[in-house]
Amino acid sequence: MSAADVLFTGGAVFTGTGQPIQGHVVAVTGDRITAIVPEAEAQALIGEGTQVVQLDGALLSPGFQDAHVHPVGGGVELLQCNLTEAEDADDAVATIAAYAAANPDEAWILGGGWSMDHFPGGAPVRGLIDAVVPDRPVLLMSRDHHSSWANSAAIRLAGIDATTPDPVDGRIEREADGSPAGTFHEGASGLFAHVRPEEDEDFVYRGLLKAQEELIALGITGWQDAMVGGQASGVSDPMGAYRRALAEDKLLVHVVGAQWWERSEGLEQLAGMVAAQTEIVALGREDKLSLGTVKIMVDGVAENQTAAMLTPYRDGHGHDTDNSGLSFVDPKLLQEAVTAIDATGMQVHMHALGDRAVREALDAVEAARAANGASDGRHHLAHLQIVAEADTARFAELDAVANLQALWATHEDQIDHLTLPFLQDGQEARQYPFGDLVRNGARLAAGSDWPVSSADPMDAIHIAVTRIAPGLDAGPLGGEHQRLDLETAMAAYTSGSAYVNHRDHDTGYIREGYLANLIVLEPNPFSLPKEEIHRATVTSTWIEGTSAFTRTA
Known part of the structure; x- marks a missing residue:
């Protein structure tokens, strides 16, 4: 030796x-x-x-690998009006006021990180911002990035009023007369796209480098960026920043980019994705940057009742509503899309949070296998807040990876006040059923969805093992049988995510x-x-x- x-x-x-x-x-x-x-x-x-x-x-x-993260958007938000540390609504408003005072020359005040549980019904109103910033447009993403909070100046500039219809993939919170109240869920956030400024390339690049610094300090040595080729929170396609970092030898980690599937389009967009992948392959640096994944948003989130459920949501009195959430992609088209993507050899990464969305995503993987045979796509479903018991065994049967955001698998205000009261009886027991997945042979990966929540893997691993956030006086969410042992949780964040990233041949293990x-x-x-x-x-x-x-x- x-x-x-x-x-x-x-x-x-x-x-x-x-x-x-x-x-x-x-x-x-x-x-x-x-x-x-x-x-x-x-x-x-x-x-x-x-x-x-x-x-x-x-x-x-x-080193840890994050299998579902938005680092460039997270880094940019750290450089903007950052509400992630706000402890309540008053603190959030005070942070906005302080940021506006410290940045008088910014035409728009942008950023995010507000918590739905700080506001009645999870929906902050425009008047709260108007009181401190009446003269400049303000647009701030929620911490989970599924809703936006705007002031009156931004709403007027976007031309949104009582006559503006809800988009098919979103909802506008409204006042009694139908006027926008200030919160815009899911696709409704896109109503500002034509007026809000995009960040310039240098600023986005600074965001990437800031994010990389933050994530490396948490032990993260590789990740899958869950949205490239699209636009998240007004941040332009991060591929320009990644390519610049690669060219300047500043990309220290290895990155898999998941190309964003535009749900308003069809199979015709796949050719451009294959071309983009081929272009990155030609750089000869797939050890650092690859584009062999497609990200499809199957549904929304439970706290704003857009997660696709097999049963209807309940209202505040416990009565069934006519809403069971949104399937952002028609299930038949989803099957066609996943089959076509799989046939190219690319991987599919699906946001699937509600039990209907999980079933539709698994049905799509099953359709792809029936059409194409077994592949090494390593397709994965992220979030998995509610999974029907009958579907937990299908992950192993279909070689689909369960991509866990374990930090969310605990009682906390957002789930206790904005989600569980509006679900059917028995669905609390189906929250984040990690134990069921493991017992049924599912392969696990793990990620944070940062900046939606903390990027620290050890915070998530703690909850994966205990199902109780530190200092919380509550029982384990979903029951003790949904806990993971420590070696399984650690493996999900190391070798499991390396597998999903097609990097298990040289990373993820010692x-x-x-x-x-x-x-x-x-x-x-x-x-x-x-x-x-x-x-x-x-x-x-x-x-x-x-x-x-x-x-x-």
């Missing part, structure tokens, strides 16, 4: 699956893991130039020959009681054998 460049010793090693191994060292030479041997053999790997990293009981793990994309977690989460898993923090991130982040405090 030759001397290593870096040697990690003195801690357990999570290899990407199963329980951590004890009493071993991990050697890195160049950008690769070159040896995993018992500590007794470590001396043979230490040379004059070897950097010995003493773990002191911390855990060495493969194995000889694999890229040295590694993180150090302290304390070792496997040594903590379950209720303290969230205390484990990334203290260093290594990308291709080079230190990319070290926590200093």
Whole structure:
């Protein structure tokens, strides 16, 4: 054995699956893991130039990979009016006022991060912003990015009034006379698209670099961007920023871009997606950037009652309504689209939150398999808030991956006040049924949907294992049987997401020959009681054998 460049010793090693191994060292030479041997053999790997990293009981793990994230939009929002830290409605309004005062030359005030649970019915009104910013248009996305909050100036500029109909894929909250109240759900947010400014390319690029810095500090060494080629929150297609980062050697992580399927269009858009993928392949840098995925938004979200359900939502008195949510893509067209995408060899990534949406997405994967045979598409369904019990076994049968956003699988105000009271009896038990999926053999991946919620994998892993947010005095959402064990949750965020990203041949595991994309977690989460898993923090991130982040405090 030759001397290593870096040697990690003195801690357990999570290899990407199963329980951590004890009493071993991990050697890195160049950008690769070159040896995993018992500590007794470590001396043979230490040379004059070897950097010995003493773990002191911390855990060495493969770098996390986020299988569903919006990093460029998240980074841009950090540079705009950011409401994610607001504790209530008054705090949100005060943040808007402070931002407006600090940025008097901005023609529009843009940003987001407000929480639906801070406002009655989850719908803030325009008058709250008018009171502090009456003279400039303000448009702010909700934290879940399924609704927008606008002031009167923005609404007037967009030409929206009582006569404006709801779009087929969205809803305008209205006052008694039909005038816009200030909140615009789903596709209704698009009513501002013709007047709101797009961010300039340099600003978007700054957003990408800011996001990359934030995510690397959380141990994330690769991700799947869940929306490229479309427009999210007014941020133009992030591919320009990615390509610039690649050209300037600033893209440190590896990125899979999921090309956005325009639900107002049909199969004719697929040819352009294949061409875009081919163009990126021609750059010869698929180790850093690829475009082999198509993202389809099957439905909305439960808190604004646009998630597609098998049963109707209830009203505030517990009576059934005539609303069971929205299927954004006709189920027959969805089957045709997934079949056509699969036939090209590309992957399909579907937002499927309600139980009807999950069924429609699985039906589409089944149709593709019937038409094309088995493939290596590694198609995946994200969010999975409600999955009918009969459908949990279909994931394994269809080789469909369950892409979990585990941070949401806990009681909190938004689900307790804006979702569960409006669902049918028994549906609380079907919330985020991770345990059922595992027992039925589903393959798991994991992601954050940041900036919808925290990007920190350890926050999500804590909830995957406990189903209870730290400090919350409540029982586990959906019951204890939906909990995951820690090694399964860790695997979902490492080897599971690597599989979805078609990068399991060189990332997601600690194995000889694999890229040295590694993180150090302290304390070792496997040594903590379950209720303290969230205390484990990334203290260093290594990308291709080079230190990319070290926590200093």
